[in-house]
Amino acid sequence: MxxxxxxxxxxxxxxxxxxxxxxxxxxxxxxxxxxxxxxxxxxxxxxxxxxxxSFFKWDALGPMKFVGLKNYDLVTSDPTFWISFTNTLIMGLMGTVPQIILALLLAVLLHSGMTKFKKTFRILYFMPNITSIVAVTLVFSTLFGNNGMINWLLNGLGLDSMAFNSGWWGVKIAISTMVMWRWTGYNAIIFLSGLQSIPVDLYEAARIDGANRRQQLTFITLPLLRPFIVFVTLLSTIGALQLFTEPYVFLGQSGTGSTRQEGITMVTYLYSEAFRNGFFGTAAATAVLLFVVTIIFSLLNMLVSSRMGGDTGGGKA
Amino acid sequence: MSTLRAFKKNPDDLGFIGKIGYYIVLILGALVSVFPFYWMFVVATNDKGAVFHVPPLLTLGDQFFDNFKRVLEKADFFQALGNSLFVSSMVTISVVFFCTLAGYAFAKYEFPFKNILFYFVIATLFVPQQLGVLPTYVIMAKLHWIDSFKALIVPAMVNAFGIFWMRQYISTAVHTELIEAGRIDGGGHFRIFWNIAIPVITPAMATLGILNFMTVWNDFFWPLVVLKNKEHFTIQIALQQLFTTRDGLDYGMIMSATFTATLPLLIVFLLFSRWVIAGLTSGAIKS
Incomplete structure (x- = not known):
């Protein structure tokens, strides 16, 4: 070079x-x-x-001091770290899984060729994605307020109000909803382009062979859509593990509240270790752990999808 | 599903009930996507208490300018808007130039390790930036770039997505014969790029520019880390700063600011939606 x-x-x-x-x-x-x-x-x-x-003790100003694995010790024995770890996984699951299923459903509906307004729907579904995460969080914090619209709807359905800005599950539901809102349409459009890339004659051949709609879906659409599903799942997983802005802004109303335990994520933990407490060493150890977790989940993702691929590949042959 | 079977002769016809259900789901999805934008404007145009009105208030009011006045009392809103405009523009100009250059090289040149280098570029797309935030911060501190726009602009000057996007477009849009003809006429490499390739690929460059502008405009994490001083805040940081319980949450004020900060992007998106959507989903479709 x-x-x-x-x-x-x-x-x-x-x-x-x-x-x-x-x-x-x-x-x-x-x-x-x-x-x-x-x-x-x-x-x-x-x-x-x-x-x-991650092997040094350092405050970003003074001299660095080698401490071996002590930073990892400190981090992994800090209960807050493990809370941030579980939070990240829970919100990752809650935000990603329903989102991908919903996006698939919307894409299949949009693709079925019945609507003349496909272009309009595409634009409307995509709109959330161009909004900044800060704006999304601010808008949803009004909807998820104690007397906000979501609780009003819950009450209307005969359910109890939920403490979306302080409850253990409430916070997670609110944040996952924000993530879902911003990304479902985006993923639906990706799936839609995937569906459009499947040759029409495949369906015609299947129809002649007497395959019904559900059979067409399981034997043609899903297998051929697999690369798109893999890509979207991979990106969503990586994104979910890096979750920061939503909880930081949503719970940060009082200036220091952003590290509150209900919504603390791994990146929030990292951020507050480094830029609030000045512990760059433990923050670095957190970053390394997060990196490892990201790699593990990406590999897991590919493993699962390649196994899925093995099945469908056999079916096709 | 029973309606499906009844119309087996033409599987695209779901029947009346099926059709209604189909449209209900699609329209419900669209409503959920659009409603928060409308709601933002509802809160922005009504007085302070409107946000938690029971039953929810859904009509627009006339308090927008009063709300917005309180924004200006609390924050240098237009300064932040200007900062974001400056940073986003600088990054965008640079990204479009360097990514086009690199995409052109990957599309139209032969050189050793080309494929390996290109795969490397693609692979970097999957590395989350947050992971390297500490050393990057240290670099910025060493360069005395903390609290300066340079810290926002320089690391973002060229990116993998842009290279990928421009390469895809240039591969098909710029004909190799044209380049060869230019070379026979004795044009230098950069001249051929500038005079022959660029005019053909302006649509792709414009799309990349819009996408990049939106990304930088919306960025929060890195500006939050490096910007310290109020007068340097970008619009996203300024918005976040308004969201404070110090004197009671004034949602009318917050939403009028949020709406104003979102509107420019919304307009750009609606004007260029076809390009923006094509650009933002291209990563998945082509790889």
């Missing part, structure tokens, strides 16, 4: 050793170099330095 720095695209020498091929290669490397330079500084190096940092 040192080459591109030496020669700029304008410095074209006519010396014979700079053949046309070599010059074009150098140009290409120059064109792509900004990404690799920036990524090495702000992407790659931070990951390795985080691992290194």
């Amino acid at each position: 040192a080459e591109p720095v030496l020669t700029s695209p304008h410095a074209e020498s006519k010396r014979p050793f700079l053949t046309e091929q070599r010059r074009s290669r150098i140009t290409a490397y120059t064109f792509i170099s900004p990404f690799f330079i920036l990524f090495s500084i702000f992407g790659l190096y931070p990951i390795f330095f985080t691992i290194y940092l």
Whole structure:
């Protein structure tokens, strides 16, 4: 990667050793170099330095002190860390699973070709995704207030009000709803494009063979949609593990309340360790643990989907 | 399901009840998607108490400017709006330029390790940025960029998604014969890129620009970490700062600010929705 720095695209020498091929290669490397330079500084190096940092005690100002695995000890023996871990997983499940099922349903409905308003629906379903998470959280915090609309609806249905901004489950339901609202339509549109990429004659052939709607769904649509489902699930899982802004803003009304236990997530824990308490070492250890958890879940995701793939692959053959 | 069987001859016809159910679900979904936007405006235009009115108030009021006045008392709202505009524009110009350049190289040049490097770019899409936040913060502190817009702009100047997106578009939109013709005419590499490739790919560049602008405009975590001083806050931080119980939650005020901060993006989205949707979903569709 040192080459591109030496020669700029304008410095074209006519010396014979700079053949046309070599010059074009150098140009290409120059064109792509900004990404690799920036990524090495702000992407790659931070990951390795985080691992290194996790073995030191440091407040970001004074000298660093090597402490071995003590940061990991401190973090894993802190009950708040484990609360943040379970919260992240619970809200991840609550936000992701219903969201993907709902998105699939909406996509199948939109695809069925009955509506003439497909384009309009696409735009409407997509609108939540362009809103900032802060705006989403603020709007939903009015809906989820103690006397807010959601509780009014619950009462109307004969159910008790829920403490959405302080209860253990209430907070999680509110935050998962915000995540779902922002992403369901987006995922539905992705699934819709997936559905549109399936050749129509497959369905016609199945219909001639006497397959009903449900059989078409399980034997054609779902298997062919699998790559899209895998992609969406993977991205949603990674996103769910990084959950921060919703709980931080939603529970942060009193300035310091954002680390409240009902809604603390792993990233919130990391943030408050580093930027509130100045414990960069334990924050780094948290980041490493989060990284490991992210990798485990991504691998799990791929494992499950490849097993699913094995089944459908066998079915197709 | 029984209606399905009754109309087996034409499976696309669900029957009357089926059709109604079908539209009810679709319209309900659309309502849920749109309602919070409307609700934002309802709260923004009514007085303080309206937000928890029982039964919920669903009509627009005339208090918008009074509410918004209280925003201006509490925060440098327009300063924050301007800051966001500046940061988002700078990042967007840079991202569009560098990603187009890199996408062009990946699409139209042959060089050793091209595929490996491209897969590497794609792989970085899956690395969450939050994980590297501590060292990045330390770098910024060393550079004395804490509380400066440079900390927001420089790391974001080029990104993997943009490269991926531009490469896809350039592969099909720019014909290799055109580039070769330019080269026979003696054009330099950058000149060919600028004069031959760019004019053909402006739609893709515009889409990338819009998408990127929205992402930067909406970003919260990193600005929260590096910005310290009120006058440097971006719009998202300013909004979050309004959300405080210090003197009772004034939702009319908060929502008038939120609405004003969301409206520009909403307009841009509605004007360019086809491109924006195509861009934002392209990651899944092409990989």
